[in-house]
Amino acid sequence: MNKLKVQVIAPIITADFSAFKTNLDEYTKQFEIEVTSENLKESKEIGAKLNKLKADIKSEAKKYLEIIETPVRDFKAKIKEIEALLDEKRGKIVAGIAAFEDAKKLEHTQKMQDYLNSQLVGVELRDEFKKFYLPSPSVVGLTSKGELTKPFKDKINGLISYAVEQQRLRDIEIENQRLKDEARANEILRQREI
Secondary structure, three states: OOOOOOOOOOOOOOOOHHHHHHHHHHHHHHHOOOOOOOOHHHHHHHHHHHHHHHHHHHHHHHHHHHHHHHHHHHHHHHHHHHHHHHHHHHHHHHHHHHHHHHHHHHHHHHHHHHHHHHHHOOOOOOHHHOOOOOOOOOOOOEOOOOOEOHHHHHHHHHHHHHHHHHHHHHHHHHHHHHHHHHHHHHHHHHHHHO
C-alpha cells in the first residue's frame, strides 16, 4: 500500500505592516483630542470613523485568510472521505470476524454439551444435580480437528465430579437426618413404654 502523497506549498502572506502602522499612527494623530461638551458630537464621529476603519481592515484580512483556509478545508474533507472508506472496509471485516467467532462459539457450546452428555452416560445423578453451567465458549476451545481442547474436557469432567460429590454429601446428610429421626422416634417410643 502506497502512502498518501501530499505536497504542501506553504502560503506566504506579506504586508507592509510597519509602514501601514506608521501611516495609521500619523493619520490618527488628528483624532487625538480631549473630549468636551463642545466637541462631543465630533468625538463620536471620530470614534465611528475609527471603528469603520477597523472593520474595513478586518474585512480585507478575512478575504486573504479565506484564500488560505479554503485549501485546508478541502484537504480535511478529502481526508474525511478516505477515513470513511477505511471505516466502511474495516466495518465489513469486523462484522465478518464477529460472525465467524459467533459460529465458532456456538459450535464450541454444542461440542461441550455433547461431551457432557457422553460423560454422563452411566453416571447416576438425581435431577437436582444435573444442572450444569458450562464454561463460557471460546473461539480457541476447539482443536484444529473440531474437538474440545483438553482444558475444556477437564473443566467439564470437574463439573461432573463436583456434582457426583455434592450428591454423595447430600445422600450422607439425608441418611444422617434419617438416623437422627429414627433415633428420636425410638426414644419417644421408649419413653412411652416407661
